[in-house]
Amino acid sequence: MQHVTRIALSTLACLVRLAATAAAEELENVVGEELPSGARVAADSGNPAAGNASAAASELSLSNYKMELLLVALAAGMVVNYFRGSRQNADIARAWEAPISQALHANFSLVGDGSQVLERDSPADMLVYASGRRHCKFAQGHLMLRARQDPIASLNDLIAKTHEKLEIEVTMDDEAFSGFVFAAVPHRRAKAVGRDRYDVSTFAKLTSNGKISSRFAIFSESADATAQLLGSGLEQLLGDNDSLLEEIYITDCPSEKPETHEFKRDKKLLATIRLPAPADDGIKRVRETMDFVFYLVDYIAEGIAMRPESVRKLAKAREEAFKEYARQAEQEKQEALAKIVADRRRAELEEVDKMSPDQRRKWEEKERKRKLKKEQSKRTRRVK
Incomplete structure (x- = not known):
């Protein structure tokens, strides 16, 4: 300090x-x-x-420099606040680094870059990466603290009652589970999520569950998958009004509407954990919630076995939703093929222009026979 x-x-x-x-x-x-x-x-x-x-x-006289002195004082105050806020966030990040590191090392073989776990992205944002675990490709974490170094952002956080949180995004193996969409979000965000997230708005519907806390809204695509998923212990966690789990998404589709047919359909588990004060009890609860999130990775891959009719229904829904992109892909394929044919024809005609009269007559005879054969083939297909 x-x-x-x-x-x-x-x-x-x-x-x-x-x-x-x-x-x-x-x-x-x-x-x-x-x-x-x-x-x-x-x-x-x-x-x-x-x-x-x-x-x-x-x-x-000093009275003639009131504005200048005020600006100097304001600038000095902002500088002091920036360094003090950054220092406070660095201390908080260090307090959370140990439990986050322990949870990740217990579930992944590679955490961070080998020298540090949390990578500073800004004074209020820390990133983490982990890989080397069954049923998933990798996991990314985002520690989001209050912007204490920014007075305006701090005021906005205070008004919006923004909590400090840890976001975990696990990209699962392609064959980890049959694709479905599930989401549990705070009720105040349900309308925005149902409108803005492509996967939720396209495939899932808002459902009710008497065992879930009233602070959560549940979006479900498959009743079969949701029933098994809640049986993992997620129902108890979502039923606890004091739970640190703020949001959870399980999806096999992008969150934003694809602009082209060339888009990734990664299967993901996303969870947002609210961070209490980094005291002993708070650290223990965060660690337990993180362990449960990683347990879900195994449960989704090994514990959910949907009925064949449920799987067919999910596949049909995706086929219907992505039909537009399939047509677009086929059209681009045909256009690319037509371009190749046109380029070859152009190159061939350029070669013909360089031929001698005798060579050109032979080429024209060959071309005439090719067209005749093509016409005969068309007539044969029509007769059949």
Whole structure:
């Protein structure tokens, strides 16, 4: 903290020095300009030096630099707040790094880059990566703290009652489970999620469950998959009003509507965990919630066995939803094929132009036979 204070004071000193320089420049301008009327009277009375000094003192009065001083104080305050807020977030991140690291190392063989677990993306954002686990390709984490270094963002967080949270996104193996969409989100966000997320709005519907806490809204595509998923212990977690689990998504489709047919359909498990104060009890609860999220990876892959009719229904829904993209892909394929044929024909005609008359006659005869054979083939197909 002493280092931060020294930096802030140095910055403040620079700002004051700049203000003093500006004042000195203005003094030079004042002395060089025509004297005010009061100073002129004093000069006429036989004391010109006193008149100049009086005018300069009047111009350099602190009351004339209220705006400049206010801006200097504001800038200094923002600098101090930035370093202090960044330092506070760094301390909080260090407090969470150990339990996050323990949970990840217990479930993955590779965590972070080998030297550190949390990678600083901004003063309020830390990232983490892990891989080397069955049923999944990799996992990414995002530790989202309050923007204490930014007064405006801090005020917005205070008004919106934003919690600090940890987002975990697990990209599962392609064959890990039959594709379905499930989501549990806070009720206040249900409308936005049902409108803005492509996977939820396209495939899932809002459902009710008496055993789930009223603070959650459930989106389900398959009753079969949802019943088995809730049987994993997720129902108890979502039924606890004090649960740290804020949101969870299980999906095999993109969250945003694809613009082209070339889009990834990664199967993902996404969970958002609310972070309490990093005390012993809070750390324990976060660790338990993280362990449950990673347990779900295995449960989804090994514990959910949907009926064949449910799987067919899910596949049909995707076929219908992606029909437009299938047509687009086929059209692009036909256009690419037509371009290849046209390029070959153009190259062939260019070669014909270079032929001798005798070679050209042979080519024309060959071309005539090819067209005749093609017409005969068409007539044969029509007869059949």
